[in-house]
Amino acid sequence: MGKLRVGVIGLGMGAGHIKGFGKHPDAEVVAIGETDVERLGRVGETFGISERFNSGKELIASAADLGLDIISVATPNNLHKDLTIGALRAGCHVLCEKPMAMNASEAREMEAVAEQTGRRLMINFSFRFNEVADALKRQVEAGRLGDIYFARSIWLRRRGLPGFGGWFGRKELSGGGPLIDLGVHRIDLALWLMGYPEPTWVLGSTYDHIAGKIAAEEGKDFDVEDIAMAMIRFDNGATLEAEASWAANIKENELMKTRLMGTDGGLLYHNEDEGYRFSAELFYESEGYHYDSQLHPTGRQVPSAMEHLVDCILTDTPHTAGAHEGVIVMELLDAIYESAEKGEPVRIQ
Ligand SMILES: NC(=O)c1ccc[n+]([C@@H]2O[C@H](COP(=O)([O-])OP(=O)(O)OC[C@H]3O[C@@H](n4cnc5c(N)ncnc54)[C@H](O)[C@@H]3O)[C@@H](O)[C@H]2O)c1
Structure with a gap:
């Protein structure tokens, strides 16, 4: 099996994902997607990545042609859900930045699509x-x-x-x-x-x-x-x-x-x-x-989230920080905001 091929969307924190995957001998970031053209060019030059797309959606549309195995989603939070679901449906495993989504209902949708497609969904709880x-x-x-x-x-x-x-x-x-x-x-x-x-x-x-x-x-x-x-x-x-x-x-x-x-x-x-x-x-x-x-x-060298995901895919073992833990955190965040607004405790189902 050759190296796992990775695409990274959003190049602020995403540049950290490129470095993280780059440390793994069996992974290679081959494509990047970013709406800020200047940032796209600069990060592409820095890391020598030639497959560059002007949006996450365009990168995902080319995922099959590029033979991508993993897509990282590191955009503003309001785009996590659609890009993650798009990447999963395109057959890729996904490393999505925290917070998993805008709220728990979006997070549950993402988890369900990961289950349907049989692809991995990991949340970058980097600490x-x-x-x-x-x-x-x-x-x-x-x-x-x-x-x-x-x-x-x-x-x-x-x-x-x-x-x-x-x-x-x-x-x-x-x-x-x-x-x-x-x-x-x-x-x-x-x-x-x-x-x-x-x-x-x-x-x-x-x-x-x-x-x-x-x-x-x-x-x-x-x-x-x-x-x-x-x-x-x-x-x-x-x-x-x-x-x-x-x-x-x-x-x-x-x-x-x-x-x-x-x-x-x-x-x-x-x-x-x-x-x-x-x-x-x-x-x-x-x-x-x-x-x-x-x-x-x-x-002691502890694998980064990116290296961990690659290791787990290659060894067919479960990864940590999975979609369900992301959902539980989003349910808590929703409940904290709801409780703050109501001024009273909130029961979690
Ligand atoms: N795990 C961590 O420690 C950590 C640290 C920082 C940020 N984050 C998370 O990473 C995500 C990004 O944060 P950031 O600090 O990099 O923000 P940022 O604004 O610096 O970078 C986001 C990038 O996404 C790009 N973008 C917007 N729409 C896009 C689209 N449709 N397609 C492709 N690119 C698009 C923007 O142009 C921007 O360059 C957030 O979810 C944030 O919470 C996580």
Whole structure:
């Protein structure tokens, strides 16, 4: 079997997908699709990709002729559903960026088409794919935490609005603000470490006291929240608190923390120096004393989401971050927004 042939649609984060697939010896990005002609040309030149299309739709229409096996969808969120379904129907496996879709009903449609076509659909929950996350997941699976009953997972920015004035801040294009953009990662991370328990109740709040004002002063479009918080209850009795902001009056510019508490131990996965380097710590009690233990990084190479998907296709094994987990996260996000709007808890079916 030759290399798996990949097409990438949307070349912001999509450029990261090209690099990720490029690291796998058995995959090759052979086509790109992008509506911004300048970006298409620049990324095509940088990575030496000659098959270039002026939209995702055009790339998908040529998928069979190009013999594509995988298509990455890395466009604004409002296009994830149609492009993913188009790519699945064209016979390709899909790596779709987070959030999976604008809402749970779109996400369910995508999952159903993946099932009908027998193609894989993976969501790029990228924070699972590093040494720290891998180490912590192994600790949880080894039972070091005992029964997990509480988690708190946050990503707060003091002032950090992506592409201010662009699609991120417009609900019709993004589906929501920091909750759907940043919170989605931290909620997935906590759920993944907790073993994806079944959510039952959600109480959420959203506010926009800072970003909307800045946008109005600068004449920019902005109609989503700038901070969101939620308490999620699960059928096993556990609780997760989640918070996400693009603007909040806090000390740190960028604060990411995912904390789990269990009957035998606790863990913390957090960023260092307000940046994108991560640390892991475990906390437990033994013989009457309390211990803190810090992960000492070994430089172990953990496959990226792109490499993982290729490996799973080639070895015919299940991949992580599948469509169903994407759907559960979207159901939670919908419920948080609904609860925030109603001002009361929402039951998840
Ligand atoms: N996993 C992560 O860590 C991570 C990080 C950043 C962004 N993202 C996600 O990636 C997606 C893209 O975000 P971004 O930051 O790259 O945004 P971006 O605006 O920088 O890039 C999106 C690109 O898609 C292009 N595009 C729009 N319509 C298109 C179409 N019909 N066909 C082809 N291309 C089209 C745009 O021209 C743009 O270049 C979003 O869903 C975002 O949430 C994920």
